[in-house]
Amino acid sequence: METFMSLLQISIGAIFIQNFILSRFLGLCPFMGVSKKLSTATGMGIAVIFVMTVASMFTWAINHFILEAYNVLYLQTIVFILVIASLVQMVEMILHKYSPVLYESLGVYLPLITTNCAILGVAMINTGINPYSGSPFTFVESVVNGTMSGVGFLLALILMAGIREKIELADIPKPLEGLPIAFITAGLMAVAFLGFSGMQLR
């Protein structure tokens, strides 16, 4: 029960309190780009969840069993980015070949994910300390953290896409069209998400 509560706390933290986009500023490029249409946003979000989960597994294992074991933590950046890039590309190729349907819905977003700092970010965060327990992330915790960060990304993305579809027609002042209004929208979303700050299960 306690593990469950701690995982729940990690999830709430990853989705709402420390939302990757609205609080941590990670993964902004795809967030700004892909949030124009709800359908693309959903596809991208799901792809991110998938990649984040897989990347969390691999990077945690590599970090724990190779980098820490051989005491070469300074290679973290290089190795992680290599792992993630290869992983994403492999997944993309496999999907393209064997599951055109899935590739249509998910695979097309994968190139965007390779250079997405959110993925490397979650891998990095998983090597640190779990703020809720005060000890390093366990394997399960890091996978949950990865998945739930992805869920938080998806949540922000679909909310943003819904709003952008609505304001697409709005009579936005010319200088603010495009990127600035997207930032203001994200800023106001971040304001609303402040409501979750300090949330704790008790």
Added chain:
Amino acid sequence: MAKKFTFSAGIHPPHGKKQTEAEPLIGFPTPQKVSIPMAMHIGAPAKAIVKKGDIVVAGQCIGEPSGFVSVPVFASISGEVTAITEVFHPMGQMVPAVEISSNGSEETVTLEPILNWREQSPSDLINRIRDCGVVGRGGASFPTHVKLSPPQDKKIDTLIINGAECEPYLTADHRVMLERTLEFVTGSLITQHILGVEKTYIAIEKNKPDAIAAVKKMLESIGDKKISVIALETKYPQGGEKQLIQAITKRQVPSGKLPMDAGCVVTNVGTAHSIYKAVAHGVPLYRRVVTVTGKSVHKPGNYIIPVGTSIREILEYAETDLSTIKKVLMGGPMMGLALASLDVPIVKSTSGLLVLETTTPAEQEYNCINCGACVQACAIHLIPSHFSKLVKRQKYEECEQKNILDCIECGSCSYVCPSKINLVHYIKLGKNRIAAAKRAQSLRKDGQ
């Protein structure tokens, strides 16, 4: 009578009928000249069968139908055919027309009256109705004979005679029900006989108590038990076919289908009257009752006017102050057409001429504030404000997914919109573009 006959949603616009509801039907003096359009109904236009210089008599056929969904056209005055030409239809387009100059004769011709209609077969009566050029009185002018001959597989069990006249300002049907009670009730009986239905309702809005009383009395005096009078709640668009069917039978016409798919036939009071005239007197449809009203009209009333009479002539006869008017509507204020010119003829479906002194939208347009007033007013339960936004963005497929084609264009949404957005116009545009896209698609398919 605790039961209320009505539908959900709808609006209550000011009915504006005071000016003409007490004005009895009066004949309009024969005009010097009429231009009779050959296309006054949905479907293929009629073909002119007279030529320049022919002498014609009121009631004489001058245009032959060209197809099943088409009706003949008749001379509305006696005189000489002065031109086979083109005129602006009230809808704005140029249509072929026959121009007749009066020779002062009040002579008319009729077909043989069918007095023993109860013994006639429905198909004979339908042919007679077709031969007399009877069309529906709604804006669409659907040929009545087509409506009365549903396909074999459609079971029709209910006939509704629509006397709701929910459109503000118009009183033509009201006066017909009061003054031609026997004729239109007989017309209803003929229609009932043709369709062979058990249940017939004459539906009248509660704001016409005298008409309700008159019709009830008439039914009692002729001892008919099959027809019942329904007093409808006064609400717009109560007279819409779909709303009427829902109010009376609690059924709904399936999306994209016709009333007959709900087992109903709905015809107008005026149509029933025309059916009576066509069958019992053999008189074709070449004159009709038109409510002429509006503040600038000094002699408002319900006139019986020959089809093809110029609107300018009618307004001048009704002593209209043309200098103050901003708009002339054919029909009522909710669904009527604004005319671009006064030199257009009235047609079979012209139920009224309304003159307005203000333009609409007179006020400025605000941004949509998402208030939902249009949603609550929509009798079809659509979200009109979405359509205006989607049409602006040219997202017509999405409009179609959201059932834009089910809109009956009753105008309730535009009426209530506090932001004064021209919602109906956007919807009309959206429907038009979807239809155009479909046409283009089928053309492409045919080409391949």
Added chain:
Amino acid sequence: MINNIGTELKRGVLTENPIFVLALGLCPSLGVSTSVSNGLGMGLASTFVLIGSNIIISLLKKVIPEQVRIPAYIIVIASFVTIVQMVMQAYLPALYTSLGIFIPLIVVNCIILGRAEAFASKNNVINSAIDGLVMGLGFTVALVVLSTIREILGANKLLGLEFIPGFKPMTIFILAPGGFFTIAFVVGLINFFKMKKEQK
């Protein structure tokens, strides 16, 4: 291709500013622009990586096969990032801690990969180095602009010193929403002036 440093600098800082005009590298520009020192540190670190990777990639452009060029570029970039990481940890530990996760994330900063792909892989070493420099400086300038605004409004400080005595700082500007608002209005302002100029 490269004419003189002045026009190149103008290109990097103004006309093709990576953040404000090209909208690349948004994450670090918002993540670390809470104080000027952070912004400056991040900007310079990125500039270093940019110059270094541009030089190496330009040198290796004929050696690297077309199919694996992106992974190869990433490795080069990641190596330089690791160097920055080590140097910073050793000499600027405070900055290292406050920049935190964003240092390794320089790897995935689209500016760097973008310049490698678009410029260094097609040009000679010197030009690539200059391109890295001007783009890095453009990035740094943008970061400094953002972080100055945010530090003043959000903490009433500039480089850690009190800015206007008695001014009540609006904490929101060093929180996430303030970052979004600041960049939005800076870009909006730039667009506004651009439009005015175009009208003339």
Added chain:
Amino acid sequence: MSLPIIILALAGLFFGIVLSIGAKVFHVHVDERIKQLEAVLPSANCGACGFAGCAAFADGLVRGTAKANGCLPGGAEVAHKVAQLLGVDADHLEEMVAAVHCKGGDNEATIRAKYDGIHDCHGAVLISNGSKECQYGCLGLSSCVAVCEFDAIHINANGIAEVDPEKCTGCTACVASCPRFLIDMMPKSQKIFLGCNTKDRGAKVKKYCSVGCTGCTLCVKAASHPDSIKMVNNLPVLSFTTGENFLTSAYKCPSDCFVDTVVARPKAHINVKCTGCGDCVPVCPVPNTITGIIGGRHTINKDTCIGCGLCLPVCEPSAIALWGSLGYTDRERRTTGRFEIT
């Protein structure tokens, strides 16, 4: 020290092998045009186009779901390259631009009633078929402007849509957008086209539009090639394949129906080789433009010469040449859209 090198080398080797095998095993054929498009795009994979990266955008372009100017970082330059790549079509080797066949604006055409409705030509057609008496003319409500991705079409001060041939890429998006079918494509090298679309007869046209084509056929007679202009439904139809420049036709048109996109043209000039034969005088469509006595060197009035070039082929000693260059219409002329010979 060797450990990190080994780890890195192994990792690199491992992933390199896996990826290169993967690339072979999982190879999927991609449309050639997509590759070409991808080469034009900046490959930043920024997603600003709303698609998932440049490859997806290129795919969208080929399928028609993406717009040519969708790439924000690429700007106008990339948009043009993309449009060209997409527009390359065996049938249209010649560069085409759009032309609006109406010039009867607020000053020329009669209005039946004022239109109070949404700003859209299709919308106006639904309401009594528009406010103009003319059933064929431009409604000026920007439906074509809205679909142009290149800012190449505008409603001028006279209320008529007008194409900027320099910005027009020939994408044909506007052609289908006009409810009155007033827009079609013509070669960019051609500068004159007919600015009217009415099929009505002359007397009627005169009632509602001062620049309406009355179907007088003077332009047909003026054309130097017999096939250049044909009358169809009371309306001259111009054929751009004969090499005709239509300058004479435009000059002869009594209703001023033609639109010329050029403000300054080369004018004819007679040099000293002139023998004074006088052959050029009768072919000149403009009276009193070529003057001179037989045997003496003739002169051309530069103010009235329309630059049609008809005098060039008849001059035996080749003494006539066109001097000057084409100049495009300035703003002022564009707003009136009138073709004037002064």
Added chain:
Amino acid sequence: MTTERTLDLHISSSPHIRDSRSVPHIMRDVVLALIPAMIAGFIFFGIRSLMLIASAVIAAVVTEYVISEKLLKRSNAIGDWSAVITGILVAMNMPVAAPIWMAALGSAFAIAVAKWTFGGLGNNFINPALAGRAFLMASFPAQMTGTIFSQSGLFGKVPSPLCGMDAVVTSASATAWGGADALSGATPLAALPNLISSGANIQDTLLPLFWGNVGGCIGETSAIAILIGAIFLLGRRVIGFTIPVIYVATVFILALFFSGVEGASPLSSDAATVALFHILSGGLLFGAVFMATDMVTSPITIKGQAIFALGCGVLTFVIRKFGGYPEGVSYSILLMNLVTPLIDRYVSPRVYGTGKK
């Protein structure tokens, strides 16, 4: 031909008559409905409450004017009263002790950033007043949450944050109580856990909460004043029943089940008292009547509004129970504002003549 010239005919789509109700009418009704709450604020918090409201309204209207008329040159905005509402709502959502300039800043932010960057009324996706409040909350947490009552109301008495229950005043300065003009303490909701754990009689607090003689933001304390406004708005059909009723009911039911009273069943009177306390305090009624019902930022269909209100209720209670803020009303509405476009997209009424949606 000559008569044709004098004729001024217009053509447009049907319908050709319009209802007289327009956007300015609706907005003016909302302002009228806010008057009782403003009067209550004046009675309980003194003249300073009106000064805050005035400053916020002036700032809002000036900002709106400058942006719409001067910067964007759009002339149709200023007459619609919506800026006045935003100004009033921002001020009503502040504690009376907040600096006057803060009200002006908050409403200027609300108008400039939350509303006009999107093109003005109808285009914003988030309630401007609440965005302004959240902006102030994040910027100046001390002034916005610490309820320091520096002014006494018309009765010459400082409203007690804890409804006269001195025994559980945690941080009130002793000298402040009874006559002096400064009292610091928590809002009623923040004190609720203490009240429950101390076993105090919460029932006695309900009446002051109903009248409004308690601590809190200017507009939110007096339930009766808000209800008068609500009845007016419902009568004028400016708002519907759906949002306020479902919102309040959701919080009430959740509070019944998770009252926090040791061993109390959801149907016990203790739980009911706590649930009532939840409804009457923390600006719930104010938010439910005046802010969740904002037409622009709430769903358009009745069904959508029900979902929206339910979400607001759940989020409010979750934030009150687990979050870092005691009230939770404004953030829950803001968060549901983000969801509104999605609700509008997927929730629609069943169209006439179609089967199941």
